[in-house]
Amino acid sequence: MERYVAQIQDHNLRTVWENEERGFTRWLAENIDLLGSELGIELEDARTEEAVGDFSSDIVAREMNTGETVVIENQYGNTDHDHLGKLLTYSSGKNAGFTIWLAENFRPEHRSVLEWLNESGPKDVKFFAIKPRVLSIEGSDERGFEFEIVVEPNDWEREIVDDSLTETEHSYREFFAEMVDTYSARRPTWNKLKPGPRNYLTFSAGTSGVSFGWVFHQTPGFSVELYIQTSDPDRNLAIFEALKEESDKIESNLDAELIWQRLPEKAACRIKWAKPIERRITELSMDQRAQLIEWGAETMDEFQEDLEPRIRSLDVS
Template sequence: MFKIDPTTNRINPLEAKRFTDLGFSERKHLQEWLENYPQALAQGDGEELLIIQKEFDGFDDTRERLDLLAIDKDGNLVIIENKLDDTGRDVVWQALKYAGYCANLSKSQVVDIYQRYLNQKAQESGEPAASAADNLVEFLEVDGLEAAQINRIKTQRLIFVAARYRKEVTNTVLWLSQFGIACQCFKVTPYQAGAELFLNVEQIIPTPESTEFMIGMVAKESEEKSADTEEKHRHTLRLAFWEQALEAFSQSACSLYNNISPAKDHWLSAGSGLRSMPYNLIFGKTEVRVEFSMQRSEAEVNAFVFEQLLAEKEVIQETFGAELVWLPLPNKKACRIQYSKPVDGYDKANWPEIIQWMIVHMTKLELALRDHLKSINQGLKQASLPAIEAANG
């Protein structure tokens, strides 16, 4: 790793260090860093990790502790093992034991494990504990906890983190990968430049070039498995609802969804004129929503657009005709503005009323935001990302 000196137009090498030489330990430092920023290990496009436990020892008939337990966007449990400067010889065996323990966890047990983690965090901070169920529904982007597919059979993932990997470890990981066990190895290296310290996190197994191929193989196997009956029912129901909704929208004054096809998801998106910032219709079992979502990969741009709209909150809400829910979501990349209604969405007798509600309120939302978004879009075209970051403070 090199540091760029723009004054001299030269690069200067940074000094690679050992964690122990810098006084860093596995539990107090590396583990804490990854717990508070798990995205360091989520380097794939669109990948996110949510930490749900730390030093978990709640397995039956054993007091062994796994370092970090996370869940990914597909509801798969992720076992994270940290070994600082050297992996040692037994790290793969340890992780496999933990994966075996975790494979038996039911959805309700996973929720309970996460809730205990949130309760401990709340106790440490003195703030009220968040709801594990609500957090998981939000993170997994599903229509209620009952719709979430969590810790399905043969979906557990292993992530290893260390500065140096022994050959017997990397060979075993590569061999396990051939049998569909999702394993990743991250090499972490601390660097020092004077008083400044840096950390490089690099995925070495599988290599970034082969990751897409391996994911494709796993996805193919998953597609060949028979789908759960309940999930099939939800997909069929949503598809039927969106077909009716889109037909009604096509006959209304709202043209946002004129070129949109029905889908099996619980949301339907339409363009707003701003890249990766769609209008969404949300169809759930107990709630329907209209919303504007700011979901670019650059969190700073999302925050900038949200703040620009928030400054016009009174005008926007007056035009809309009701108070909107404004969600900056500081711990996530996306921001949202939404309006909802409680319903019995899976009762088809309610669909005409629900669809009419969606048409009326999506029309109002587009009208309330349209001119503001045009102005913001012009500003985005003229502003650079550093300028946006500076504007966000």
């Protein structure tokens, strides 16, 4: 007997979000972490209809680990020259580090433009073409959603040229690449990030402006941290103080003495689980680096497990 295999069916975005601006764009801004997860970056502070001169971009966000501006232009149906012009205008006006065009179908000439920009355009801007897809299994009314990457920068991190990196920058990128793999093994659903040549790697704590991170310090030292830096200094302090009121319980659960820091010069606050190290990252042996990665992954797992639910339950509005 011939076996029947149900087919995956594509649906127009309008079948879920009738209006692009009031429906899909607002949904994407509220779920910007889904797009970040697909790209391996941490997106936050997504704002819709952000002014750019006399016009407004669909979404402007921020990439947490680089601080770069992210410009997103959405389009139902086939791409056109009008939206391409808007995309480039908004990207230039916002000095974007990430420029993302979402459309249901990309014309070959528009794909070619983005590929050319990634190849020959400004070296500090990354261009993406992404197809948002609404899916269902044949015969079912249930809908699923995914992002299909159509165009991305060559080797993704085109701005990071190996020959231009210092020994320290190389070491940071290699260290955090191993940390990402190790932590992903502990938390398979965690957003697997693309590390850069920096002394830190951060990811969202579930609230905009609040992040977990692994950080190398100058002392030398290494730490697992919660960093609180929303756009409102008073809210930063309120989150910090609310958590500090539970410091005895938190430190007892973690069996650790944490460092609680107000950082008025940065209008931010930090909670740090520190680990002194004897050498800078370029001087660590393979065994020392492996032990530090294992400590960082295990400690972050415990740290996130305890603090993330507390942060989500805070009412400091």
